[in-house]
Amino acid sequence: MSACNTCKDTEKTGVLHIKKAVKRFGGKTVVNVEDIRIGTHCIEGLIGPNGAGKSTLINLMTQKLSLTEGEIIYYRGDEAINVSSKNLNTLAKLNLVRSNQIIQDFASLTIVDSMILANTDLRHEKFYKLFNDKEVREAAQEKIDFYLDYFHFDFPEGHALSAGEKKLLDIIRCLILNPKFLLLDEPTAGLPQDQSDKVIDLLQKKTAEEDMCVLIVEHNLDLIWRVCDYIHFMADGQILIQGTPDEIKGNETVNKKYIGEESNA
Amino acid sequence: MLKIENVVSGYGEVSVLQDISFEVGHEVFAILGANGAGKTTLMKTIAKAIPLMSGSMSFEGEDIAGETSYEVAARGIAFVPQEHNVFPTLTVLENLSVGSTLLDKARKNEKIEEVLNTFPALKAISKQKAGSLSGGEAQMVAVGRALMQEPKLLLLDEPSAGLSPLYVDMLFSKIADIHKEHKVSVLVAEQNAVKTLRVANKALILTLGKIHMIEDADKLDESVIKEGYNI
Ligand SMILES: Nc1ncnc2c1ncn2[C@@H]1O[C@H](COP(=O)(O)OP(=O)(O)OP(=O)(O)O)[C@@H](O)[C@H]1O
Ligand SMILES: Nc1ncnc2c1ncn2[C@@H]1O[C@H](COP(=O)(O)OP(=O)(O)OP(=O)(O)O)[C@@H](O)[C@H]1O
Ligand SMILES: [Mg+2]
Ligand SMILES: [Mg+2]
Numbered sequence: 171m172s173a174c175n176t177c178k179d180t181e182k183t184g185v186l187h188i189k190k191a192v193k194r195f196g197g198k199t200v201v202n203v204e205d206i207r208i209g210t211h212c213i214e215g216l217i218g219p220n221g222a223g224k225s226t227l228i229n230l231m232t233q234k235l236s237l238t239e240g241e242i243i244y245y246r247g248d249e250a251i252n253v254s255s256k257n258l259n260t261l262a263k264l265n266l267v268r269s270n271q272i273i274q275d276f277a278s279l280t281i282v283d284s285m286i287l288a289n290t291d292l293r294h295e296k297f298y299k300l301f302n303d304k305e306v307r308e309a310a311q312e313k314i315d316f317y318l319d320y321f322h323f324d325f326p327e328g329h330a331l332s333a334g335e336k337k338l339l340d341i342i343r344c345l346i347l348n349p350k351f352l353l354l355d356e357p358t359a360g361l362p363q364d365q366s367d368k369v370i371d372l373l374q375k376k377t378a379e380e381d382m383c384v385l386i387v388e389h390n391l392d393l394i395w396r397v398c399d400y401i402h403f404m405a406d407g408q409i410l411i412q413g414t415p416d417e418i419k420g421n422e423t424v425n426k427k428y429i430g431e432e433s434n435a
Numbered sequence: 436m437l438k439i440e441n442v443v444s445g446y447g448e449v450s451v452l453q454d455i456s457f458e459v460g461h462e463v464f465a466i467l468g469a470n471g472a473g474k475t476t477l478m479k480t481i482a483k484a485i486p487l488m489s490g491s492m493s494f495e496g497e498d499i500a501g502e503t504s505y506e507v508a509a510r511g512i513a514f515v516p517q518e519h520n521v522f523p524t525l526t527v528l529e530n531l532s533v534g535s536t537l538l539d540k541a542r543k544n545e546k547i548e549e550v551l552n553t554f555p556a557l558k559a560i561s562k563q564k565a566g567s568l569s570g571g572e573a574q575m576v577a578v579g580r581a582l583m584q585e586p587k588l589l590l591l592d593e594p595s596a597g598l599s600p601l602y603v604d605m606l607f608s609k610i611a612d613i614h615k616e617h618k619v620s621v622l623v624a625e626q627n628a629v630k631t632l633r634v635a636n637k638a639l640i641l642t643l644g645k646i647h648m649i650e651d652a653d654k655l656d657e658s659v660i661k662e663g664y665n666i
Contacts, residue, residue: 195567218599219556219571219599219601220556220569220570220571220572220575220597220598220599220602221556221560221568221569221571221572222569225569225570324471324643331446331471332470332471332475333470333475333517333518333593334469334470334471334626335470335471337470338470356570356597359596359597360470360517360593360596360626361470361626362469362470362626362628362664363626363628364661364664365469365470389571389597389598389599389600389603391600428599428600428601429600429601430600430601430604430605
């Protein structure tokens with residue numbers, strides 16, 4: 171398949187082990203995952219129908235929501251970190267980073283300032299001088315230049331205000347944080363083909379060259395088939411099927427519950 | 436039915452759309468363009484969510500340039516925004532009902548049935564607050580609410596974003612259906628150009644706030660579209 175099995179060094183990027191994880195809202199069970207590992211391949215996909223529980227699972231893995239039952243352990247090197255008992259800051263320090271499905275607003279910051287903020291460890295900087303401090307800016311300059319050029323932002327000193335601009339900026343901010351384990355919730359929804367191709371190329375390059383692995387939630391199946399080394403199929407809160415793109419593509423359950431006739435033809 | 440001439444609009448003092456002129460008849464009309472090209476701004480301008488800076492706009496022959504969003508909605512223009520498009524504290528059913536305030540009770544129930552059949556996933560969650568819905572479920576509610584209005588002109592801003600492949604197909608066949616069966620005109624901004632052009636008659640490509648081209652949908656192929664996106 172891909173070069174992934176050889177390039178992947180899970181010692182450095184870590185693996186998330188989800189064990190008997192249950193999330194209920196009121197009486198409704200939204201996530202019910204028996205036993206899976208995420209992060210054993212460079213780029214993995216999490217797909218499934220609307221309402222399957224994908225975003226909720228990501229929220230559980232990143233402490234945006236707490237588990238009703240079960241546990242999620244992040245194994246990296248000799249460490250075993252119980253994610254379910256850590257707060258968001260601790261997770262960020264572990265370089266476990268996520269993007270957001272719902273478009274985030276950074277309307278009060280310019281595109282460049284948003285990048286500077288992402289590149290800065292706020293505990294060491296005085297907030298008021300953050301955006302006009304020469305050192306802070308210089309530290310981020312190389313990355314800023316790269317991303318502005320790569321994604322062709324027309325007005326970098328302006329604000330990201332269209333839906334797609336905001337979406338892209340969210341992904342860039344995630345990447346600037348130097349994630350080892352990156353969770354992306356619908357990163358290309360609302361991006362035109364050429365921009366989503368660029369996002370994907372960049373993820374492939376980074377996972378190949380750096381210690382980074384990615385989990386992508388997406389409904390854009392062309393993209394999922396193309397880039398994922400391994401796929402988890404979720405429906406009704408459960409992980410029903412796991413496998414390589416070729417294994418998932420022809421699967422009857424996946425077709426019936428998720429893809430439908432037309433797109434499959 | 437919708438005629439737009441020399442329209443300039445934007446936010447505050449800043450104009451985003453420059454000199455936009457086009458006409459939408461009884462058709463499915465696609466709005467394409469790169470991120471930040473002005474698709475949402477155009478939709479909001481027509482729906483009166485932002486004011487016109489200059490130019491003229493008419494619907495079914497009547498001037499609507501000075502009207503409010505309520506007035507154009509009452510004329511039969513329904514708008515599904517790209518963001519923040521459900522009432523989070525209302526349930527799914529209540530969200531749908533908001534769209535049908537002009538219908539009598541029997542008609543309203545019929546329409547709710549129709550929307551639930553269009554998006555079957557909504558049936559099981561009809562009493563759930565919209566603020567707790569998944570991304571795709573919320574998108575279905577937003578489109579559903581506009582269908583409840585029995586509009587003459589439907590404005591859809593990236594309606595397929597967040598929907599599963601199965602539901603993307605259902606959405607586009609619904610668009611084709613309401614156009615054919617109920618003579619609804621549809622103006623749809625989409626990144627999913629391929630599927631949009633399958634149901635659209637005509638397409639407009641926006642580039643940096645200006646019209647790059649207007650063309651019959653069947654004459655547009657990938658290379659033509661790309662050109663519009665890259666300028
Ligand atoms: N507070 C809540 N109360 C009841 N149900 C909830 C609540 N929050 C989420 N849900 C339900 O949990 C299910 C899973 O939602 P989730 O956002 O994880 O789905 P998803 O797989 O990400 O779907 P999508 O592809 O549409 O984004 C949905 O059916 C949603 O309505
Ligand atoms: N509320 C706002 N205030 C000021 N400028 C805005 C606002 N919303 C959008 N803009 C700017 O107007 C331009 C057009 O934005 P618009 O949202 O119409 O683009 P779009 O074609 O819908 O893009 P996308 O594909 O990303 O949704 C962009 O440069 C954007 O930054
Ligand atoms: Mg989701
Ligand atoms: Mg838009």
